[in-house]
Each structure stands twice: as structure tokens, then as C-alpha cells.
Amino acid sequence: MIEIIKPGLLTSIQDEGRSGLAYYAIPPSGPLDKTAAALANALVANSKETSVLECNFSAPTIHFSESAIISLTGAEMNWTIDGEKIPRNKAIEVNANSLLSGSFTTNGVRAYIAIQGKWRIEKILGSTATYAYAQFGGIHGKSLKKGEQIKIEKAMNASFPKLNSEQPIDYNAIDQIYFHKGPEWNLLKDSKQEILLKSKYSISPSSNRMGAKLMGEPVPLLDFGQIPSSGVFPGVIQLPPNGLPIVLLQDGPTTGGYPRIGVIDDIELGKFNQIRPGQQFLLMLNNEI
Amino acid sequence: MKSVQLNNLVFEIHPFGPAAFSLQPKSTTASQDLLRIGEQLFKQKIKGAHDVISSEKDIVIRFNSKDKALVIQALEQLSSDSSKFKSLQTNSETTIYKFPIYFDEGLDWSLVEKHTLQSKSAIVQQLKASSFKIAMYGFMPGFLYLNGLPETLHCPRKSDPRQNLPAGSIGIGGPYLGCYNLSSPGGWQIIGQTPIVLFDKNKVPPILFSVEDSLKIETIDKNQFEQLQKSKIDLITYNTND
Numbered sequence: 302m303i304e305i306i307k308p309g310l311l312t313s314i315q316d317e318g319r320s321g322l323a324y325y326a327i328p329p330s331g332p333l334d335k336t337a338a339a340l341a342n343a344l345v346a347n348s349k350e351t352s353v354l355e356c357n358f359s360a361p362t363i364h365f366s367e368s369a370i371i372s373l374t375g376a377e378m379n380w381t382i383d384g385e386k387i388p389r390n391k392a393i394e395v396n397a398n399s400l401l402s403g404s405f406t407t408n409g410v411r412a413y414i415a416i417q418g419k420w421r422i423e424k425i426l427g428s429t430a431t432y433a434y435a436q437f438g439g440i441h442g443k444s445l446k447k448g449e450q451i452k453i454e455k456a457m458n459a460s461f462p463k464l465n466s467e468q469p470i471d472y473n474a475i476d477q478i479y480f481h482k483g484p485e486w487n488l489l490k491d492s493k494q495e496i497l498l499k500s501k502y503s504i505s506p507s508s509n510r511m512g513a514k515l516m517g518e519p520v521p522l523l524d525f526g527q528i529p530s531s532g533v534f535p536g537v538i539q540l541p542p543n544g545l546p547i548v549l550l551q552d553g554p555t556t557g558g559y560p561r562i563g564v565i566d567d568i569e570l571g572k573f574n575q576i577r578p579g580q581q582f583l584l585m586l587n588n589e590i
Numbered sequence: 591m592k593s594v595q596l597n598n599l600v601f602e603i604h605p606f607g608p609a610a611f612s613l614q615p616k617s618t619t620a621s622q623d624l625l626r627i628g629e630q631l632f633k634q635k636i637k638g639a640h641d642v643i644s645s646e647k648d649i650v651i652r653f654n655s656k657d658k659a660l661v662i663q664a665l666e667q668l669s670s671d672s673s674k675f676k677s678l679q680t681n682s683e684t685t686i687y688k689f690p691i692y693f694d695e696g697l698d699w700s701l702v703e704k705h706t707l708q709s710k711s712a713i714v715q716q717l718k719a720s721s722f723k724i725a726m727y728g729f730m731p732g733f734l735y736l737n738g739l740p741e742t743l744h745c746p747r748k749s750d751p752r753q754n755l756p757a758g759s760i761g762i763g764g765p766y767l768g769c770y771n772l773s774s775p776g777g778w779q780i781i782g783q784t785p786i787v788l789f790d791k792n793k794v795p796p797i798l799f800s801v802e803d804s805l806k807i808e809t810i811d812k813n814q815f816e817q818l819q820k821s822k823i824d825l826i827t828y829n830t831n832d
Contacts, residue, residue, distance in 0.1 A: 324628075326730055328731075426794065435772055483607075484606055529646040561606075566608055566655075
């Protein structure tokens, strides 16, 4: 069992999320950086649908009452166990009665904690993923609070995983994000496309798990008119009339009334979600389909 | 494959990144017909696809990029053999529900009055005389797109959405009346708030009334609004109580 001593900033339980419910406006949820979350589970030999903890900006402090095999991936939160520094992207043995702790991130934004075994979390609509907007998944549909406990049953034949460590990604060096054209890309005239592709953007601090607002050079559309609502999903880049793109994220809407000028694929979206506020990047058009 | 024919409607298939298609009708199509086909496509399941999102502009099909060929094959089959595209049974059972709204403190009344060139009281009268039905689910869980808004009351959405609207907010967005059943960000022109609960997170679909049913708006004052909100009453109970 683990217990949350300090919750960090919006630390939540996530898993592969909810599939097949977008028709009813229920978003997939799940980790903002799927690559890092999947790596965390793989490192401790968990099945890929096992829950993980997603940490944002700041590390939680967690007490382990029993020994466990864990891994830490994603953002660098300078993790320590009982004060001793431990590396990311590597399976680590934690002794019973020890304390995992860390700092504010120094590289990237989202960190993942995987713990070997079976997590005892109730599934809502097929998933344990926390979806704070509608308050379901995780524990009471909210980010973790001080004193909350999670029961994790050790696997019967638990052994130390063989997968090697992986070199952490330098998220602070991300300065370009690739996207594909969306269905309304052609609403942007050439000159507007050029502005979008040549301007440096950053992510607004008012972003959340539903969507990330970009800051930078606006590309307002003339003759905006009435655009009927159309289908959207995580990674879709919308362009509201103020001309500043919004990237929809894992807890985002399933339909929207703004033109869909692009879409960022899952792997690239994981990178995008590691970009810190103020970190500048270029939007790069990927012409492959 | 560039197009697909469903229920005698031809759709262009637009790639939407590596793991989705946007199916868009080739000719002008009533949004109701489009939503109906989206519903059929969702309910009969397309091999290889994990999600179908039906809207008034297009039908979005999502899949794992490795299953793209499977999805194309399934669409080809539906297109070549119209008998494979099962039509849905329509349920003739309909209920008309009273739907209480408190209009006085709507945030965007001045904008709506200016845009429609009508007074607030004239607008409320028109809303009360109308009958509203679910046009589609979408946006966020619990949000409802309702059909039935008189054309003279259509208003554009806001250019910069609000960060947070209280649960029950009622707004105008384009040709729809919308209801935010959970507190959420939103870009519609807010004219009122309902104290009634329409959403159940453990239900699929999570809305307490069905696409066949209608809502009739009734106006309530601040005192009634506060009483009803405190009681957390849901739509069905509200309508069976008196």
C-alpha cells in the first residue's frame, strides 16, 4: 500500500483511458504523455493497461508501507528515496517503510510513477483514469489528496524486471512540434499559413487537461461566420476567432465549433505536453498522411 | 478510397491525421440527416474503429493507425451494399418534460439583445413558445445541443470562451440552445441557468431523457431557482412531482 503524504500539483491516477464513448461526449482521458506512461509500466513489467500516477510540475511525497518495484519516467523531478537521489527511466527496488519525494520539475512537465502489481482502483466506464471535469475515475474523480491510500497487490511471481534503463529525453530542448493538416486547414490563406508556421508559440499557463491555449502571433480568420460543430479529439488544433490556436488534450471536448486546422498525433502530443510555460516552439507541418 | 455512400448520401473521406477520418457530405445536407447517419454508424460498429463522433458538420471515425486498412475495408463494404447499413428502429414513445430556467442573471443578455434586435422579454416569450429536442451529444459529458431555437434568436459563439461556467448554464450557440449540465469552460452566449439535474455519470448515455423526448421551458424566479438547486432535483422527479 502507498499513502500520499504531500499531493504535489494535480497528481492523478491515469491508465489507457476510455475508448468508444466519444459519441456520448465522454473523452478518453489517460496520460498526457502516453510514451512516458507506457515506458513506466514496461520498466516494472506491468501490463500496459495498469494504472500509473501522473504528476504535474511538482513531485508528490509518497510513503511505501511495503517493499515495491517502481519506475519514474517523464519530467525530471529530482526524485529521492529517503533522501537518496534516484534515476529516472529505470526499475528501482523500494524497501518497506520508505519515502519517495522530489522537487519542482527541472526538465519537462509530466512525470509518471509506475508500481509493479495490480492496483485496486474502481473502474468507471471501463477505466481508472481520473476525469476531474465530470468527477469520475481515480479516487472520487479528483486529483490525489493528502492521506489518501492506494492498495497495490504484488504479483505472485514478482521478479526484478529485465528491461534496461532508457536515456531520458531532454524536454527542455523541444523547440518544434509536428502536426498534420486538419479538415479546415484550407480556411487559412497562404499568408496566414506562413504566419502560423513561422511564428514562435508557447503554452499559456491557463491551460489544463482539457486543452492548451497557445500564445504568440495570432492568425485570425476573416469571414469566420457560423461554423457548425464538428468532431474533435486529443491533439486536434482548433482556431478560435481570436486567432490563437488551442490544442485539445486528453480530457478535452468531443465536438467543437472552431475550425480544426490541424492535428498532433499521439506521440508528438506527449512531447507537446512536456513543454513548459514560456518555452518557445515552432509548429511544423507534417505533409505525410 | 475517396468517398463512401451511406443511406444514399455520398461522403468525402478526409484524412484527419494518421488515426482518424472526417466523413463530410458531398452535397448540402440537413444536419438532422447527418446526425441520424452518424448515430447509425456508431451503433452498428465499424471494424477497426474505436470511436465514432457524430456532429452536424461531419462524422469523425477514430482508429489505431495500424487498423486503417480495416476501417477502409469496412467502409467500402457499407458503401457497396446498402443492405449492410441497418436502419435504426424509431421509438415512438415520447415524453414532454417541463424544463425550468432562471433567466434574470444571464451573463450575455445585452449581447443577445443587440444581436437579435429584440428585447429580453420578447426573447424569453419565444423560448417558452418553442419545443426543444436533443440534436446531439457532444462537447463535454452532460452538454446538450438542443434543436428548436427560433431562427431569429440564432447568435454567434464568443471569440474567446469563458474559463468556467456554473453547472446548469443555458446558452445560445449558432442555431442551438445549449445546456451545460456540469460546470465547464464555454463559448456560448449565456442567457440563464437551470437548477435541474440532467446528468448521471454511471449511465450510458449519461443524459436522463432520450432523443425522442421534448423539453418545454418554464421561467422561474430567483427564489424558486435557489430552492430547486438546493434540493438537487433531477428532471424526471421534477416532472413527476406535480
